[in-house]
Amino acid sequence: xxxxxxxxxxxxxxxxxxxxxxxxxxxxxxxxxxxxxxxxxxxxxxxxxxxxxxxxxxxxxxxxxxxxxxxxxxxxxxxxxxxxxxxxxxxxxxxxxxxxxxxxxxxxxxxxxxxxxxxxxxxxxxxxxxxxxxxxxxxxxxxxxxxxxxxxxxxxxxxxxxxxxxxxxxxxxxxxxxxxxxxxxxxxxxxxxxxxxxxxxxxxxxxxxxxxxxxxxxxxxxxxxxxxxxxxxxxxxxxxxxxxxxxxxxxxxxxxxxxxxxxxxxxxxxxxxxxxxxxxxxxxxxxxxxxxxxxxxxxxxxxxxxxxxxxxxxxxxxxxxxxxxxxxxxxxxxxxxxxxxxxxxxxxxxxxxxxxxxxxxxxxxxxxxxxxxxxxxxxxxxxxxxxxxxxxxxxxxxxxxxxxxxxxxxxxxxxxxxxxxxxxxxxxxxxxxxxxxxxxxxxxxxxxxxxxxxxxxxxxxxxxxxxxxxxxxxxxxxxxxxxxxxxxxxxxxxxxxxxxxxxxxxxxxxxxxxxxxxxxxxxxxxxxxxxxxxxxxxxxxxxxxxxxxxxxxxxxxxxxxxxxxxxxxxxxxxxxxxxxxxxxxxxxxxxxxxxxxxxxxxxxxxxxxxxxxxxxxxxxxxxxxxxxxxxxxxxxxxxxxxxxxxxxxxxxxxxxxxxxxxxxxxxxxxxxxxxxxxxxxxxxxxxxxxxxxxxxxxxxxxxxxxxxxxxxxxxxxxxxxxxxxxxxxxxxxxxxxxxxxxxxxxxxxxxxxxxxxxxxxxxxxxxx
Numbered sequence: 001x002x003x004x005x006x007x008x009x010x011x012x013x014x015x016x017x018x019x020x021x022x023x024x025x026x027x028x029x030x031x032x033x034x035x036x037x038x039x040x041x042x043x044x045x046x047x048x049x050x051x052x053x054x055x056x057x058x059x060x061x062x063x064x065x066x067x068x069x070x071x072x073x074x075x076x077x078x079x080x081x082x083x084x085x086x087x088x089x090x091x092x093x094x095x096x097x098x099x100x101x102x103x104x105x106x107x108x109x110x111x112x113x114x115x116x117x118x119x120x121x122x123x124x125x126x127x128x129x130x131x132x133x134x135x136x137x138x139x140x141x142x143x144x145x146x147x148x149x150x151x152x153x154x155x156x157x158x159x160x161x162x163x164x165x166x167x168x169x170x171x172x173x174x175x176x177x178x179x180x181x182x183x184x185x186x187x188x189x190x191x192x193x194x195x196x197x198x199x200x201x202x203x204x205x206x207x208x209x210x211x212x213x214x215x216x217x218x219x220x221x222x223x224x225x226x227x228x229x230x231x232x233x234x235x236x237x238x239x240x241x242x243x244x245x246x247x248x249x250x251x252x253x254x255x256x257x258x259x260x261x262x263x264x265x266x267x268x269x270x271x272x273x274x275x276x277x278x279x280x281x282x283x284x285x286x287x288x289x290x291x292x293x294x295x296x297x298x299x300x301x302x303x304x305x306x307x308x309x310x311x312x313x314x315x316x317x318x319x320x321x322x323x324x325x326x327x328x329x330x331x332x333x334x335x336x337x338x339x340x341x342x343x344x345x346x347x348x349x350x351x352x353x354x355x356x357x358x359x360x361x362x363x364x365x366x367x368x369x370x371x372x373x374x375x376x377x378x379x380x381x382x383x384x385x386x387x388x389x390x391x392x393x394x395x396x397x398x399x400x401x402x403x404x405x406x407x408x409x410x411x412x413x414x415x416x417x418x419x420x421x422x423x424x425x426x427x428x429x430x431x432x433x434x435x436x437x438x439x440x441x442x443x444x445x446x447x448x449x450x451x452x453x454x455x456x457x458x459x460x461x462x463x464x465x466x467x468x469x470x471x472x473x474x475x476x477x478x479x480x481x482x483x484x485x486x487x488x489x490x491x492x493x494x495x496x497x498x499x500x501x502x503x504x505x506x507x508x509x510x511x512x513x514x515x516x517x518x519x520x521x522x523x524x525x526x527x528x529x530x531x532x533x534x535x536x537x538x539x540x541x542x543x544x545x546x547x548x549x550x551x552x553x554x555x556x557x558x559x560x561x562x563x564x565x566x567x568x569x570x571x572x573x574x575x576x577x578x579x580x581x582x583x584x585x586x587x588x589x590x591x592x593x594x595x596x597x598x599x600x601x602x603x604x605x606x607x608x609x610x611x612x613x614x615x616x617x618x619x620x621x622x623x624x625x626x627x628x629x630x631x632x633x634x635x636x637x638x639x640x641x642x643x644x645x646x647x648x649x650x651x652x653x654x655x656x657x658x659x660x661x662x663x664x665x666x667x668x669x670x671x672x673x674x675x676x677x678x679x680x681x682x683x684x685x686x687x688x689x690x691x692x693x694x695x696x697x698x699x700x701x702x703x704x705x706x707x708x709x710x711x712x713x714x715x716x717x718x719x720x721x722x723x724x725x726x727x728x729x730x731x732x733x734x735x736x737x738x739x740x741x742x743x744x745x746x747x748x749x750x751x752x753x754x755x756x757x758x759x760x761x762x763x764x765x766x767x768x
Contacts, residue, residue, distance in 0.1 A: 026304025032297025226272025
């Protein structure tokens, strides 16, 4: 693979130069378009086929139609047999003395010359005396009788003085229309023209009066040129291929019809190859140049715009990177400015450039451009400087975005973090109050904006601006609802986690994804609490297992030598030694070894019961029958301590699901506990009743010794009600009874009221 030898920095410099070049092309194209005569018409006019399809052509043709019909008028006025006749009568006047005078064309020309008037090369009247004849004291102002060049002049007079004129004024009028005659003769007769015309009227004698500059062409020939127009008096339709028809052609043709018939026509033909130099050829050439310049401007504009977009995209891709792997974003020094400060600084620069270009650019435009293009120069300078300033700020924001610091580097982020931190550190009531006040303030501001903009909608350039804050208000309500819904969902998840932990599922974890604020901290705290509880539970289970293993192992190790001791004591007792002292010693050894054996067995059973390592053989047991048997077993034993057993048992059978051997052990431990600690010569009460689907067995007695201990402590291991330990108990009986009861699905409760001791065991009753 070929290694890229261009470093990124060189590529960016090259792209910047290209971007500047395309910017110049873009501005050059805009200038070409703006300085074009067709600026403001869009690009529709480019599709027009030629100059003959434009409105300026129609305006020129209308002016020429007017001149053609002036020629129709002036030809008969000034010519005789086709030549200029200076003896033609022009005007007749009557002086105050009653004398009438008729002035010819020659008289009028000489009068004008005597007054200093002349015709310029464009056939316009110029010159004249310093003091006009009307301004002199002895001016003769005769009455106008008629004018050959204006036979209906009297119809135009609106004031009595309009019928009077000096010879100077009449000479200027004649010289003016003569100049128009010369102009028509010069432009259409004496010089070759691209516009040909034929105007024909038939007089009452059937003689054709033809006015044309194309005697060598027939009507069909004129209609064979590039553009033509034919209109006759016997039709209202115009035969033409012009895009726009001159608006004055029908009226002029009718107005110069002096014969009151419809036997006339006019035909115009324009040679669109423009072989002759005239206003049409010059306008066509100018139009072609304008069109080429406009198309050139459009091409430059399009190329510049495309180049700007492409180079801008490439610069945006490379901006901030020093290597092509795009692994590290390099920020400029001013990129460390907070985003809002950078935007404000950019706006200040734009304002400064606006002011400078308005003043300095305006003065420079006065030196370089004419007045109509000065505003364009100022505007294009302002937009260019604004683009360059915006380009710098835009690339700064882009680099910060690529570096993932755009939001973190903003004052809004810092303010948001401060508010969030303040709310997180505040109490729930303070947080709720602040959020509620913010909600009210946001709603109030948006509602006021809607009210203000709606009330002033007729003064705004866009009357529906008030819909923008209305849409923001709706979005704000939806956002608030979603926020409250998310908080409710967080609360629901936390509540469910607490419920699960309360049921003993300490391994349950809350998915903290999506949590925020105090909810996130609370959820994480619950997860940590669950971890702590799970660890503590595991440690407890491990400790219980170690203790059970220790008790089992120690009991097993003790049982072997203890069995030997018991056996040897038994062998010694069988020898029937004569020494009574030795017999007493053997009796003590036998009692203590048996007690140690019982204690060892109780330890093992207590350990198994508490750890749940017992295999239960559940069966349907008649609890009433079992209590009767237990009473029978202990009745004789209770008699040794003069304890009277009082039983209150139901006559019917009560079935429960239990392990018979384990249930017997529970009852045995309760009866033995009563035998050991009950006061002599007292009663022991035994009851059995059904209540709420349970069978409750209760045994009550009065303690021989004061019960200075809580009932719950009596079910703990090695705890006895006889603090002085004057009895032979191990302190494991009640603990074993409770563990075995719970293993079989029952309940075990102890109650102490003064010296009264009561134990209650409950099991679910099986349905019959």
